[in-house]
Amino acid sequence: MSTADTPTPAGTPATPSPLIEVRDLTVSYRGRQVASLPRLDVFPGECVALVGESGSGKTTSLLAILGLLDPTAVTSGSITSCGVEILRATRRELRAIRGSRIAMIMQSPQASFNPTTRFGTLMRRALALHGVRGQDSRARITEALRSVQLDDDMLRRYPHQVSGGQAQRIAIALAVALGAEVIAADEPTSALDVTVQAEVVAVLQQLRVARGLGLLLVSHDLALVSTIADRIVVMQAGRVVDSGTPDDVIIRSQVPYTRELIAAVPTLGGADD
Numbered sequence: 001m002s003t004a005d006t007p008t009p010a011g012t013p014a015t016p017s018p019l020i021e022v023r024d025l026t027v028s029y030r031g032r033q034v035a036s037l038p039r040l041d042v043f044p045g046e047c048v049a050l051v052g053e054s055g056s057g058k059t060t061s062l063l064a065i066l067g068l069l070d071p072t073a074v075t076s077g078s079i080t081s082c083g084v085e086i087l088r089a090t091r092r093e094l095r096a097i098r099g100s101r102i103a104m105i106m107q108s109p110q111a112s113f114n115p116t117t118r119f120g121t122l123m124r125r126a127l128a129l130h131g132v133r134g135q136d137s138r139a140r141i142t143e144a145l146r147s148v149q150l151d152d153d154m155l156r157r158y159p160h161q162v163s164g165g166q167a168q169r170i171a172i173a174l175a176v177a178l179g180a181e182v183i184a185a186d187e188p189t190s191a192l193d194v195t196v197q198a199e200v201v202a203v204l205q206q207l208r209v210a211r212g213l214g215l216l217l218v219s220h221d222l223a224l225v226s227t228i229a230d231r232i233v234v235m236q237a238g239r240v241v242d243s244g245t246p247d248d249v250i251i252r253s254q255v256p257y258t259r260e261l262i263a264a265v266p267t268l269g270g271a272d273d
């Protein structure tokens, strides 16, 4: 039992344990180090964003945190996700937390959904895998869809019958229905139109506030993450080059790479021509 689980006197809130805790992580492919993350914590109700250009090691870091990388690729460090030591966990332990406690949202969920399966069947099967069936399953699915502003009508549809934004919200609803405590999202809005991007971010924001969900958001879009993140971690060529609150990073940072990222975004005060 961690100290955070120890009962505290009434009225004294316990310090929550982080949902994700990464220390001194390094990942290498064929001897080449592609990601190094000295420290990363995501607490309940917190949104941490990993930003950086393509190839900077964001997806690799996320996959390591979810226990989805070949163990030999992780060359050092420790990762604890929802209390499970990812690098020492058995497949069974990993399966038990993935999906139900830590959910991953991909860039284009439409591509990862089975095209011949209606969303209702997909969600019921996913819940059944985690032991939730019947009335309990139906109630959870309806409630989860409502939490992303969709109704039960979606359950009859196939993946090609929904928009990209709806598909992304269904993926988020599935995570909610499974009871996820933390959502790790890899470029969840980069395949969407700008207005739809804002809707998806609003849904994530609402879940975070209403349910205390932790969010680990990977994006190349500094403007987008600055609207939702509590902390931003900037990666370049596999290394963390900057980190802090949105104000630390966007207003006060003197790190040349961060300044370059900001200069590329007109709405953050960069060049607008």
Ligand SMILES: Nc1ncnc2c1ncn2[C@@H]1O[C@H](COP(=O)(O)OP(=O)(O)O)[C@@H](O)[C@H]1O
Pocket: 029, 034, 052, 053, 054, 055, 056, 057, 058, 059, 060, 061
């Ligand atoms: N499976 C893999 N095998 C070898 N190299 C990889 C593999 N996946 C990613 N890389 C390399 O690791 C680096 C980081 O990639 P990635 O984590 O996907 O970056 P990002 O998500 O920031 O775009 C890149 O140089 C990429 O080419």
Ligand SMILES: [Mg+2]
Pocket: 055, 058, 059, 060, 186
């Ligand atoms: Mg990536």
